[in-house]
Amino acid sequence: MSTSILALAGLAVLVTGTPKITVPVEGRAMRPAHTYSIVARDAKTGQLGAAVQSHWFSVGSGVIWAEPGIGAVATQSFTDPSYGPLGLEMMRAGKTAPDTLKGLLASDAHEDVRQVGMVDAKGNVANHTGSNAIIAHCKETGNGFAVQANLMERDTVCAAMSRAFTHTKGDLAARMMAALDAAQGEGGDIRGRQSAAMLVVKGDATLPTWSGRVFDLRVEDSDAPLKELRRLLGVAKVYALMGEGDEHMTNGDVEAALKSYTAAEKMAPDNHEALYWHAVTLASIGRVDEALPLFERAFSVWPKWRELTRRLPASGLLPDDAAMMQRIMNLP
16 A cells, blocks of 8 residues: 655645545644554543643644643544644633534544544543545544554554553553553554653643643654653653642742752652752751762762852852851862
8 A cells, every 4th residue: 555645736645555535634734643553531630631642743733632621632544634633722711522522523624534632620531533544544532531543553553552551550641642552452553663752641621731831742753762761751750740840849838848849859869950950949047967978979970060069159049158068068
């Protein structure tokens, strides 16, 4: 089977062996992002998310969409990216995911080449696979999630994704990661693998988009995109804990901040940034004896932390205390 899109004189020509189908694009490009994806809601936290892998460069940039407390969308196959923002706009206006998808498909002259999954803030799900989606294709919906795939090596991908998401313990990101891994375990994209992405947002619709993101990760081009996505997810969780610590410090809750910094340090003992700011926090509240071993370890890994430390009193991040600073600077 040969597959291509030729955009000529305002037409997109979709060739799938025979017969040939000529599709007007009406001024909008059609991106052949054939892939597998999942959209889901976590019933415990209200988090919403989408995740995807494909043999296509930067698949996350056009396929997955999500908005805090509103919903998540995956638009793939011969992709019309407008399903993302338009779908979220309709769900924001109160439409359910099934009604939203139905409405968008009704206005799409080329729904036969689309594959779309949606979930709303109440956990309603829907997905669609057009009649001209490239086999092997599949779709399934479950309790709070929808999976969809096309151009797969085998049509067992969706069933494997459903099982993995349903039976995996952990947060929404971990469960979606398991679904992606399960799909690859069934052969995944028949063309191979190149990029992957994950987007998770909070369940609070009052949050602006920028503060409602939990994870927004992309692997644009890799021989092992899921391995790299899993690594990035681990790193992101460490920095999320550090961010929590910073927020606790801003709110004056020092003990909560130290708890978050300590958790980040344990999760990534080789991350000298987490180690360093843990030390700074302890020193800033007078717990210098506890801070010194952490400073020493951080300095040994990245000596430039020592110079940064000299600069912190001027910014108010460490007390302007000469005796304390001398103790820190005298560390080996």
